[in-house]
Amino acid sequence: MTVATSWSTAVTLPEGPFPDVAVEAQLRFDTASPYAVCLAFPPLGDDDAAQWTFGRELLDRGRHGPVGLGDVTVAPGPEDRVLITLRSPSARAVISVPAAVVTAFLLDSFRLVPAGAETEHLDVDAALAHLLP
Template identity: 45%
Template sequence: MPTRVIDQAVQVRLIATAPGPHAVPAVLHYQPADPLAVRMSFPPEISLDGAAVDWAFARELLADGLHTPAGRGDVRVRPYGPERTVMEFHADEGVAMVQMRTADVQRFLARSYTAVPAGQEQAHLDVDGGLAELFGAA
């Protein structure tokens, strides 16, 4: 069965110190070859240095954060009412907060669980390939 990458465009509201949140496009990524991780990509126009921004975090963190505050590190997720989810991205430069529709996140997660069901991630891990990449062809 071919490995397929799951990308889903989502509209997020960037919550900034400037008056009012503004909408920006973002993309959630899931790749069965890296079954424990989710990536979220933001366009260059929202970053301080004008470069595209990608964050990687656990798929389980995203799922847990739909129901209860989750995360203690660089990425934190929490529900914001019945229809919104807030994500915080912590970096040395500061904290970025975005808000998105919970239904979009649920749809993305459902697609990822179709590709790799929860609890079956280990079967999709390429441990030998990861070690070879880490240590090179020694």
């Protein structure tokens, strides 16, 4: 059985055309993927919801100093914010999330799966059965 936690919050895009306009987002964690967190945005019009999945440790460490290479980086921001930078081959977005929300979300996730106990929550047999015919 998996257990999940989800925190809704208002985020901003400080490098976007409307840096002070808040956008709803969710931070999600599921014990079935104990190393990962998800940052999700609701669908706009007919589009699918946008979501990015990246390392829980990356988010945790990024609260204290810049971390990450490639598609996702995390760093402390101004005014008690955490900056999550998402990159794709054609675009880049900086998401500013309240640091208190990130910290509370991570505390919930670490209550569900303590740091260092992630492997105890992996279902290796199910993953292999899915990969092998």
